[in-house]
Amino acid sequence: MTADQARRATLTLRATAHDAVRAALDRAVDTGALPDMPETRSVAIEVSRPAKPEHGDLASNLALKLARPLRMAPPAIATALATAMAELRGEDRGSAIASAEAASPGFLNLRFADAAIEAVIDRVRDEPAGWGRVGGLEAAGRHVNVEFVSANPTGPLTVGNARGAFVGDLLARVLEAGGQRVTREYYFNDSGTQVRNLGASILAVREGRDIPEDGYHGDYVADLAPELPKELATPRSGDEAEEQRAWAAGRWASDRIRQGIEASLAALGVRFDVWTNEGSLHADGWVERAVAKLREAGYLYEQDGATWFRSTAFGDDKDRVVIRSNGAPTYFASDIGYVIEKFSRGFDHLIYVWGADHHGTVARLRNAAEAMGLDKSAVEVILTGWVHFLRNGEELSMSKRAGTFIALDDLLAELGADAARWYFASRGANVNMDVDIELAKRQSSENPVYYAQYAHARIASILRKAVDTGLAPATSVAGSLAAEPEATLARVVARLPEVVEDSAAAQETQGITTYATELATAFHAFYRDARVVDPDERDRSAKRLALVDATRISLANALALLGISAPEAM
RNA sequence: GCCCCCGUAGCUCAGUGGACAGAGCGAGGCCGUCCUAAGGCCUGCGUCGGCGGUUCGAGUCCGUCCGGGGGCGCCA
Numbered sequence: 166m167t168a169d170q171a172r173r174a175t176l177t178l179r180a181t182a183h184d185a186v187r188a189a190l191d192r193a194v195d196t197g198a199l200p201d202m203p204e205t206r207s208v209a210i211e212v213s214r215p216a217k218p219e220h221g222d223l224a225s226n227l228a229l230k231l232a233r234p235l236r237m238a239p240p241a242i243a244t245a246l247a248t249a250m251a252e253l254r255g256e257d258r259g260s261a262i263a264s265a266e267a268a269s270p271g272f273l274n275l276r277f278a279d280a281a282i283e284a285v286i287d288r289v290r291d292e293p294a295g296w297g298r299v300g301g302l303e304a305a306g307r308h309v310n311v312e313f314v315s316a317n318p319t320g321p322l323t324v325g326n327a328r329g330a331f332v333g334d335l336l337a338r339v340l341e342a343g344g345q346r347v348t349r350e351y352y353f354n355d356s357g358t359q360v361r362n363l364g365a366s367i368l369a370v371r372e373g374r375d376i377p378e379d380g381y382h383g384d385y386v387a388d389l390a391p392e393l394p395k396e397l398a399t400p401r402s403g404d405e406a407e408e409q410r411a412w413a414a415g416r417w418a419s420d421r422i423r424q425g426i427e428a429s430l431a432a433l434g435v436r437f438d439v440w441t442n443e444g445s446l447h448a449d450g451w452v453e454r455a456v457a458k459l460r461e462a463g464y465l466y467e468q469d470g471a472t473w474f475r476s477t478a479f480g481d482d483k484d485r486v487v488i489r490s491n492g493a494p495t496y497f498a499s500d501i502g503y504v505i506e507k508f509s510r511g512f513d514h515l516i517y518v519w520g521a522d523h524h525g526t527v528a529r530l531r532n533a534a535e536a537m538g539l540d541k542s543a544v545e546v547i548l549t550g551w552v553h554f555l556r557n558g559e560e561l562s563m564s565k566r567a568g569t570f571i572a573l574d575d576l577l578a579e580l581g582a583d584a585a586r587w588y589f590a591s592r593g594a595n596v597n598m599d600v601d602i603e604l605a606k607r608q609s610s611e612n613p614v615y616y617a618q619y620a621h622a623r624i625a626s627i628l629r630k631a632v633d634t635g636l637a638p639a640t641s642v643a644g645s646l647a648a649e650p651e652a653t654l655a656r657v658v659a660r661l662p663e664v665v666e667d668s669a670a671a672q673e674t675q676g677i678t679t680y681a682t683e684l685a686t687a688f689h690a691f692y693r694d695a696r697v698v699d700p701d702e703r704d705r706s707a708k709r710l711a712l713v714d715a716t717r718i719s720l721a722n723a724l725a726l727l728g729i730s731a732p733e734a735m
Numbered sequence: 736g737c738c739c740c741c742g743u744a745g746c747u748c749a750g751u752g753g754a755c756a757g758a759g760c761g762a763g764g765c766c767g768u769c770c771u772a773a774g775g776c777c778u779g780c781g782u783c784g785g786c787g788g789u790u791c792g793a794g795u796c797c798g799u800c801c802g803g804g805g806g807c808g809c810c811a
Contacts, residue, residue, distance in 0.1 A: 211751085215754075216754070216757090224754085226753060229753075229791070232791070354811080482737070482738070486809045488809085489809040490809060493809085495808095495809070495810090496810075521804080521805055524738085524739050525739080525807055526806090527739085548739080550740070550741075550804090551740090551741095551804060551805065588747095591747095591749075592747090592748065595740060595741080596740085596748080597740075597741060597803085597804060598747080611759085613758085613760090615773055619773050622771070623770080623771055623774085624770095625771095626771055629770090634770090675748090675750090676750095678749085679758075682758070683758090689775065690775075692770080692771095692774080692775090693775055696769080697770060735771075
């Protein structure tokens with residue numbers, strides 16, 4: 166393998182095509198087929214997958230883009246590019262591009278050489294673990310902090326927390342696949358007034374009194390009360406001592422609930438690297454430091470006894486209070502302390518996954534980062550759309566305080582983690598959606614996730630059958646991809662890295678579910694048309710087994726990227 | 736009133752400015768000696784919310800209007 170071929174092996178087929186089009190453009194200019202103008206040298210090369218297979222594996226719109234600056238008709242440019250590419254191919258017998266054709270109204274349609282596809286399929290099986298991971302992104306190598314869920318530990322997670330949990334986890338996974346280092350972080354507050362109220366509610370249940378009006382009424386309060394440690398269960402004399410007891414009971418309950426939250430998330434396949442407590446940001450001086458930074462930069466002022474941040478200097482519609490007139494810092498003060506605390510840990514980029522109801526706080530956070538001399542573009546907020554939960558068409562109230570919520574654990578038990586993951590992964594993070602629990606339960610058995618998983622199980626079955634028959638996959642599929650149905654399936658398998666690259670760049674996962682469905686469809690069609698295990702055709706069987714095994718790896722890796730299992734049997 | 740998100744098939748949703756707009760579900764029909772029928776094939780399904788604009792080209796970008804949702808606190 167030459168150095169050039171080795172380099173190609175690490176590129177996606179799309180990147181190879183991109184380079185080939187660039188080379189063809191340079192040659193066309195060098196030979197005088199196209200005029201040498203600034204636009205010819207600076208134009209961005211784009212290749213994309215045509216909607217119709219007969220238009221080739223990839224197409225470039227370069228001729229259409231150059232038509233105006235070069236004052237030439239698009240087909241003439243496309244023809245010049247096709248000619249240049251044919252000349253280059255004549256010099257490089259190993260070219261990955263088998264043909265380049267000009268097509269109206271000015272596309273350059275490219276088709277890959279069978280050998281190039283075959284090399285990719287062999288590589289999938291040589292390095293299955295790395296298949297689908299990419300490193301060619303602009304953002305590759307950066308260290309990202311993704312903070313999500315961040316519900317306060319005053320009650321179990323509800324279905325309302327599901328969106329953030331899945332969106333954040335899926336985002337982290339797709340960024341990792343794109344070559345970025347990711348830290349998953351959970352931010353919570355176990356020292357606010359709500360914790361005292363939680364404690365008072367537990368004491369009330371324990372002592373047979375009515376739960377206070379601003380207390381918590383969920384079943385979990387009643388469940389926790391009997392387990393309250395003895396020293397907290399004993400009433401104390403004096404209002405102040407009782408107040409301290411409520412706080413202590415709240416902290417105890419809060420810790421128990423936090424452990425429950427961690428377990429719920431683990432059941433979803435969501436784990437966190439760092440749990441940060443709001444209180445620690447104050448205790449460790451981060452809030453103080455952030456406020457000092459803003460003051461030094463001249464963005465703080467006093468009014469009505471409070472300290473304000475001049476957010477309007479950065480385009481916000483109003484200034485924001487940082488320190489209340491009673492001397493207590495606001496939640497916003499904690500937020501900006503948290504920003505500098507996060508950057509102090511060496512992150513290049515911060516991503517917050519927040520519900521849409523927090524959109525009003527985005528501008529002030531990013532403005533404050535800028536005011537403190539940080540790079541505003543390194544502080545990013547992803548807002549998740551609203552999930553409206555219904556049961557048999559009726560809206561469900563979701564009050565944690567009133568205890569009328571549906572626990573995330575219950576929903577999961579009904580739907581299953583794989584179906585729930587697919588459901589959220591296949592939709593954009595910011596779209597609103599209605600989820601009817603009863604409908605979702607009924608539809609969970611028809612969830613498209615099973616379609617993809619079934620394809621994987623079918624392949625596993627074929628591979629088992631092969632072992633029983635004494636057949637083994639070939640080391641290489643070389644020479645077998647010229648014909649159908651192999652050609653079509655192999656091309657879908659080969660696309661995974663491009664899908665991952667696009668998904669990581671867009672910070673989305675819908676493309677991956679779409680891909681998994683397409684790959685499963687391509688496999689099912691292949692299964693219909695091609696007998697894989699056939700003792701009378703041992704050589705062909707071996708190559709088909711190799712292709713089918715590569716399909717299995719691609720499918721399993723796409724599912725793994727979404728945290729979804731790939732069963733051996735269904 | 737101001738700000739943000741959304742509006743694509745009966746339903747749920749995909750759709751990096753490109754070649755006649757796609758999947759799943761739902762509806763109707765067909766496929767069984769054969770590696771898993773949780774499968775395959777066929778049929779029907781659309782003013783891409785409306786109207787302007789930019790562009791060689793707009794579901795995609797801009798403006799405006801109409802729907803739906805959310806936010807506008809010295810709460811978190």
